[in-house]
Amino acid sequence: MVPTWRRVHDGRWIQELPQADDRSHLLFPFFNxxxxxxxxxxxxxxxxxxxxxxxxxxxxxxxxxxxxDGRTPMSIATALQVPKTSLTHTLAGLHKAELIRFEPNPKDNRSKCVMLTDAGRQFRETAIANISQDFGGFLKDFSMDEIEAALPLLSRIRAHLDKARD
Known part of the structure; x- marks a missing residue:
């Protein structure tokens, strides 16, 4: 909200904050x-x-x-908003399954970069294909037009929250 200035009866200027939208009570249920x-x-x-x-x-x-790919574990942890120790455990499982590999960080050689393997890319694609089978029931209640119409708003919300986090 951008404040505005107005002159009062004695000549002084005062700053006024805009009134909150009376629908602000909708924000919590929306994010909930x-x-x-x-x-x-x-x-x-x-x-x-x-x-x-x-x-x-x-x-x-x-x-x-x-x-x-090619991101450091720390940058991934920050982006996903998880503790680095939790991410380290997750990365160890992915590495053991050969879904990722680690390479030296060319920028400093002290850290490592996480690289997807072909198996990792295929794992993701297979998971998406598997869950897509459940979307048939979803599409009985929601049209693709509704989904397409919702995407820009959801993307703007995500971008706003990403920016506010950084």
Whole structure:
């Protein structure tokens, strides 16, 4: 909200903050719904992963696919907002399964970069294909037009929250 200035009767200027939209009570339920959707969709996706894999494994593979591999564990932990120790455990599982590999960081050689393997890329694609089978029931209640219309708003919200986090 951008404040405005106005002159009062005695000639002084005072700063006024805009009045909050009287619909601000909708913000918590709005983000609450997003959180519940995240939990439910995450569990659904996780149910389609092979034994021994959890949502955190998929999330790392998806992050590296979307934004490009070659990132340090610390930058991945920051982006995913998880403790580095938790991410280290997740990366160890992905490495053991040969879904990622580590390479020296060409910028400082003290840290390492996480690289997707072909198996890691295929794992992500297979998980997406597997969960897509469950979307048939979803599409009985929601049209592709509704989904397409919601995407720009959801993308703007994500971008705003990403920017505010940094």
């Amino acid at each position: 719904e997003i959180g519940i959707i995240s939990q439910l969709s995450g569990r659904l996706l996780e149910s389609h992963l092979p034994d021994g894999f959890v949502l955190a494994h998929f999330t790392v593979l998806n992050h590296l696919t979307r934004l490009g």
